[in-house]
Amino acid sequence: MLPPSRFATREPLAATQTADTRALLRSASDGDRVVSAHFLAGALFLTLAGGFELLALFSLRFGGLSPVSYGRMESMANITVMLGFLVMSLTGGIYYVLPRLTGTRLWRRDLAFVGMLAMSGLVVIDLLAVVLGLGGGRQPFGLPWWLHIPMLAVLTIPFLVTVMTVRRREETRSFVTLWFVIGGVTWLPLLYLVYFAGDLPFVSSLAETYSDLFFSAGFVTLWVFAVGGGLFYYTVVKELEIPLASRQLAAVGFWSLGFAGAWWGTAQLVFGPGPGWIDGVSAALGLAFPIGALANASNVSLTLQGHWERLSDKPGVVSGVIGLYLGVTVAILASFASFPSVGSITALTAYWEAIEYGALFGVGVLLVAGIAFEAMPRVSGRDLSSLDRPRSFNRWTVIGAGGVMISLVTAGLVSGFSWVAGSNSAAYVDAGDGWAAGAGASDVLLLVAFGFGVIAFLGQLAYAATVIGTVTIGRAVPQEILVYGSDDRQGTREVTVVEGEDE
């Protein structure tokens, strides 16, 4: 007979109906209040980002009609979706899983909450800076250099909270999600530090551009794919109560994504003014990106073997699975274009815009939904307001984001091949008007991309409605409450998860 775990030595609180959120706000589960706040703020920023991105796609096709140029609008969309939504929401997911995987209370919940407020405020300030023309123009955010300092400080908060929580862990055995979480919170501030360094006065234009690409690619790979995929491992295992298929495959996914971090960013400047060797190195090492994405997707598929039929009422799991496979597509496209022979056609074109859009508004949003749809009912004590909305979210996001990706990839190939054929090179002689004549074929595709962007935006609205609706109009359901030991001075020693019945 195996002895019961030490975590079971405390008598649980028993069935608890906890839809009374006022009581919860004062209870020991205030770490979950931080989680809810992150998801809610993230949902609001996603609707804003979706609107900005839609305007950006519009201004890409109808530049003369748009009140704000594509350059500013794209920066605003990037700020909102990357910092406001993806950093915010995935951080919420991290704060959700940490106490559950470590057996200890989240370190400094107040700091985590302040981090959420600070990030929200900074995103708004960043947007104002770009709108008012105070920005520095560097992609993807276009921010003035001085705004990088507070942002860097805020991005270190998830790192601090995570590392300190893990240091105090009671659980000595690590579930794979913990690797991805630790890697993500470590890489994110480092990435931003490198991005910030691109603004230093002695940095050349080439180094600055490499730094921009390094950050953009690293954000997608080391944050969105790594953390999003890692959190989804938790979702699958927890929601379906089935064990993970392979810890080794998860390790391959984690380290491959870490290794792939920057290469496909550098590859965007293929044949650029950098040294020639980097083009070949990027192509070879960039293969780690699809390997990592595929390892995670196949691991989840193996885990779900024999359980697929159970996904019909689990929209969060469906979101995550779709996100992982869309991620494989994005990774293959990025890796493919990293080869110099392909890059000579696709570099500088809308092809790379497609990859970034797919990674942020497709994969990123779906992976966040994968954890948010699962976590929100457990931390708020209210069920998803309906199953139709998350299903609509999945459907519209796949059609919309997939359609935008296909349209932009095709537009990029059309542009690239027409440049190679020389038709557009002649257009440069008459800068401005001539460009439009040369790129006429891709204009149609940009219009199609805008149409699909509208559908994707509907999906983003459905996501926000699902998350916000859960805490406002969701039906009261059993809630997961973490109850800790009383010896807070030495950290907590016990976690008992209680799930009760609806009254």
Next chain:
Amino acid sequence: MSELSAAAAEALGVPEALVHRSAAARAAETGASIDDVLTAWAGGGDVPVAKAAEAPPTDEVAEETAPAPEAPADDIVAPLSDEMPKPAEPVSPGQVAAPTTASGKPPILVGEADNPIGVLVGAVALFLAIFLVGLVGPALPAEIPGARSSDLPFSEAALRGQHIYRSVGCASCHTQLVRPVVADVDLGAVTLSDSNQVLGTRRFGPDLSNLGARTTASQIGAVVTGLGDHPSLALASEDLEDLVAYLLESRTLGTAAENDVTGTDDVGDTPAGEEPAQP
């Protein structure tokens, strides 16, 4: 609420209302009275126990459930019912005993004993390696004695114009980057690694290096203020002049005298010793 509720709430560190409702639920589940439950929680007696749950089928336990010579960690996230742990099913000789949790479920969210801080160290080391090879290495200046330079001596107005070029987001659609590929034929000399122009990574609009060689200030001004499909940037007249100055002075090469042109194989280059065309 009663004194018992208050005592239990204090003992558990949970709001009293929550404790009371929990006790009611527990009492309904076990058949005991609410007071009995509260008394137990407050430290005054045994807690009523419900009937044991059925153990899960052992085939649900996969490789995450490694042999555990000592007490396995709990599935700390799986919802616990309020039953006491049930002993694991007896296993036949040679069969690996699957760890179970207090709820009788497999510890599906518990992996193997490892050191997460080691992951942190590995992540930092990996990042540094990528940073040095993928960013610092290719960005290092390549000084070749006698080679030409594309580090342009911009005027004061042009430098102000470059700032405007950045702040309004021109680089989101335009490059100032000529590559040695067929697609960039006729754009001008290939951009060198010491370029101080804003390179950009997207070409939704035309490349803007060497613009002064093929257009005029008035044409640039017309486009910037909304000619054709180009968005109007709504710039003040001084800012517009500065931006135009920057674009006119942006060349892949500096003047021949400034750059000591020694000849090149690059496609579309300005011939050695020849002054680039001025607007």
